[in-house]
Amino acid sequence: MDLILPDLGLLFWTALVFCILLFLLAKFAWKPILSAVNAREQKITEALELAEKTRSEMQALQAENDKILKEARAERDNILKEAKEAANQMIEAAKSKSKTEADKIVENARHTINSEKAAAMAELKTHVAALSLEIAEKVIRGELASDDKQKALADKLVGDINMN
Amino acid sequence: MTLSNLFKSFLLVILTSLSYSAVFANEGHKEEKEFNVGEMIMHHIKDAHEWHLFGPEHGGTSIYLPVILLDGGLKTFSSSNFYHGEQVEYTDAVSGESYHYMLGTGPAEGYALFHEKIYKTEEGKLHFEEGHPHNAKPLDFSITKNVLSLFFGAILILVIMFSIAGFYKKNGAVAPKGIAKFLEPIIIMVRDDIAKANIDKHKYKKYVPYLLTIFFFIWLNNMLGLVPFLPGGANLTGNITVTFFLACCTLIVTLISANGNYWKHIFATPGVPVPLLIIMIPIEIVGIFTKPFALMVRLFANITAGHIIILALISIIFINKNVAWGGLSVPMALFISVLELLVAFLQAFLFSMLSALFIGAAVEEAHH
Numbered sequence: 001m002d003l004i005l006p007d008l009g010l011l012f013w014t015a016l017v018f019c020i021l022l023f024l025l026a027k028f029a030w031k032p033i034l035s036a037v038n039a040r041e042q043k044i045t046e047a048l049e050l051a052e053k054t055r056s057e058m059q060a061l062q063a064e065n066d067k068i069l070k071e072a073r074a075e076r077d078n079i080l081k082e083a084k085e086a087a088n089q090m091i092e093a094a095k096s097k098s099k100t101e102a103d104k105i106v107e108n109a110r111h112t113i114n115s116e117k118a119a120a121m122a123e124l125k126t127h128v129a130a131l132s133l134e135i136a137e138k139v140i141r142g143e144l145a146s147d148d149k150q151k152a153l154a155d156k157l158v159g160d161i162n163m164n
Numbered sequence: 165m166t167l168s169n170l171f172k173s174f175l176l177v178i179l180t181s182l183s184y185s186a187v188f189a190n191e192g193h194k195e196e197k198e199f200n201v202g203e204m205i206m207h208h209i210k211d212a213h214e215w216h217l218f219g220p221e222h223g224g225t226s227i228y229l230p231v232i233l234l235d236g237g238l239k240t241f242s243s244s245n246f247y248h249g250e251q252v253e254y255t256d257a258v259s260g261e262s263y264h265y266m267l268g269t270g271p272a273e274g275y276a277l278f279h280e281k282i283y284k285t286e287e288g289k290l291h292f293e294e295g296h297p298h299n300a301k302p303l304d305f306s307i308t309k310n311v312l313s314l315f316f317g318a319i320l321i322l323v324i325m326f327s328i329a330g331f332y333k334k335n336g337a338v339a340p341k342g343i344a345k346f347l348e349p350i351i352i353m354v355r356d357d358i359a360k361a362n363i364d365k366h367k368y369k370k371y372v373p374y375l376l377t378i379f380f381f382i383w384l385n386n387m388l389g390l391v392p393f394l395p396g397g398a399n400l401t402g403n404i405t406v407t408f409f410l411a412c413c414t415l416i417v418t419l420i421s422a423n424g425n426y427w428k429h430i431f432a433t434p435g436v437p438v439p440l441l442i443i444m445i446p447i448e449i450v451g452i453f454t455k456p457f458a459l460m461v462r463l464f465a466n467i468t469a470g471h472i473i474i475l476a477l478i479s480i481i482f483i484n485k486n487v488a489w490g491g492l493s494v495p496m497a498l499f500i501s502v503l504e505l506l507v508a509f510l511q512a513f514l515f516s517m518l519s520a521l522f523i524g525a526a527v528e529e530a531h532h
Contacts, residue, residue: 002281003210004464006405009232009304010211013311014409017318021381026373029325033351034372036332043337 201479209399209471212280212309213243217394227394229312231272233282235302243306245272252276254292265290265297275302282306310406313398317385325380354379358517362524371523374417378410379516386467386508390501401511402467404460411460414519415453422526455522459515466511470504 143149215227228244249269255262265278267285276285276299283290283299290297307315328344340348354376359368385406388396400406428434430448432441477500480493 002279003206003468004404006408007211007304007403009306010308010310010403010405011409012305013307013314014406017314018377018381018409018413021318021321022374022377024322025325025377025380029322029329030373030376032329032332033325033348034355036337037348037352037355040337040339 199479199482201476201483204479205472205475208475209402209468210280211403213277213282213306214247215309215312215394229309230307231282232305232307233275233302234305235284239271239302241271243277245270246275246277246282249277252289254290256292256295259295261295263292263295280308309398310400310403313385313388313395313400314406316395317381317388317400320388321380321384350379351376354516358513358520362517362520364524364527364529367527368524371417371421371520374413375516375520378413378519379512382410382463382515383509383512386511387505389467389471390504390508399468399471402464402469402471404464407460407464410463410515411456414459414522415456417519418456418522418526419452421523423529425528425530426526428530455518459518463511463515466507470500470507474500474504 143153213229213231215229217225217227219225226247228242228247231239231241231243231246233239245268246266249272250267251264252267253262253264263278265276267288268275268277274285276283276290276297278290278297281301282304283297283301286299290299292298324343324347328340328347331340331342331344339345355372358379359372359375362368363371382401385401389399389401391397430452431445433444433448436444474497477493477497481487481489
């Protein structure tokens with residue numbers, strides 16, 4: 001029966017020891033231990049937050065870099081395109097200009113050739129006329145060298161007239 | 165020392181103490197009474213004024229603890245004045261059963277020790293009635309076996325926790341090392357899984373020191389009770405007085421911190437019709453006390469049962485009067501001891517967990 005009946009003496013000592021234990025532990029053990037653990041937990045939380053923040057900042061930075069790179073690439077493409085167009089235009093312009101120039105030169109050359117040719121023809125004609133005259137003179141001289149020959153010519157001329 | 169070395173020396177001590185006891189028991193048996201398992205176990209799980217180390221019950225080696233009596237002034241003397249006093253045999257006239265008690269000598273003159281309780285003698289003897297003496301009892305504040313174990317447990321907790329606190333004071337908020345590394349997860353478990361999980365998160369901080377103290381007090385004393393030799397082996401947390409006090413603490417903390425909402429639930433449970441309150445109020449009032457009562461009985465019964473079963477298993481050797489039975493009873497007792505290690509933790513956890521639950525219910529705000 002006394003197994004399940006509280007004992008006054010033991011109750012007194014238990015109460016005394018437990019209360020002293022509670023007081024001492026609460027003041028000198030639990031307080032420093034819990035505050036140290038809390039401080040450490042806070043430190044860890046802060047460190048994790050900082051890491052997270054840094055990571056997101058890094059990501060933002062990366063994204064910005066990518067954006068700038070993309071823009072630069074687009075601009076470069078644009079510049080290249082424009083340059084190519086300008087070059088093409090210049091080539092085109094140069095081509096057409098040189099063609100007109102060439103055409104002009106050819107035209108000029110043709111003119112010159114034509115005029116030279118005309119001059120040469122005129123001179124040739126003059127020479128041919130002079131030569132013909134000389135030859136005709138020499139022939140006529142030969143024809144008219146004797147009387148017979150003069151007569152034969154006269155006859156012949158007359159014959160021509162008759163026939164007409 | 166490594167763990168396996170520790171374990172080996174532990175086994176060695178158990179085996180040696182067992183064989184010693186066996187020798188003494190056999191010697192004692194020839195001249196003394198039959199070995200009574202029930203009496204031996206009951207004697208062990210109850211409190212005592214001596215710390216029996218080894219040898220037979222009378223004439224073995226014991227530490228005699230101081231007796232402190234409050235009986236018309238403070239009287240202190242060694243309990244050896246009882247144990248080495250005069251043994252008186254008394255036979256009940258009706259049942260024929262015989263009891264024996266010890267008459268005190270020297271400074272213990274005028275007192276007698278019967279079943280570890282101190283009585284005042286009348287005409288130099290005790291007067292029995294149905295097996296119980298009806299002599300007056302002085303107020304007994306003796307340093308008994310349990311009180312000594314209590315002191316030792318308290319000092320051990322203080323040493324351990326102060327060394328952990330010292331570690332943090334010296335090193336600041338760093339990763340724990342040594343014993344702090346081992347106990348910090350348990351401290352955090354009490355804070356998070358016991359206190360924070362059951363008590364409102366704005367109020368739980370106030371109760372953490374109490375819950376930590378009660379947890380480590382029960383756990384450490386449970387484990388000390390499992391150590392079979394000095395300074396362990398006392399059935400402290402399996403003593404109804406200790407569990408009664410701890411349950412009272414939880415009750416007091418609960419009642420002091422209880423808010424209006426808690427009392428409203430007891431005296432005017434919301435949603436209950438007024439006529440029904442006549443039945444409900446007494447039930448709720450009884451409910452205030454049944455909760456800590458269950459705490460008291462649970463811890464007492466679990467720890468006492470553990471002590472009884474280990475002693476009963478070891479007693480197999482002495483019932484059969486053959487050391488060879490140790491081959492059966494030692495492994496079984498070892499198995500139960502390991503199980504009791506788990507129970508030691510579990511009961512400490514349950515006690516503080518339920519305390520936190522009761523406190524949490526008492527400080528809860530209305531949310532209807």
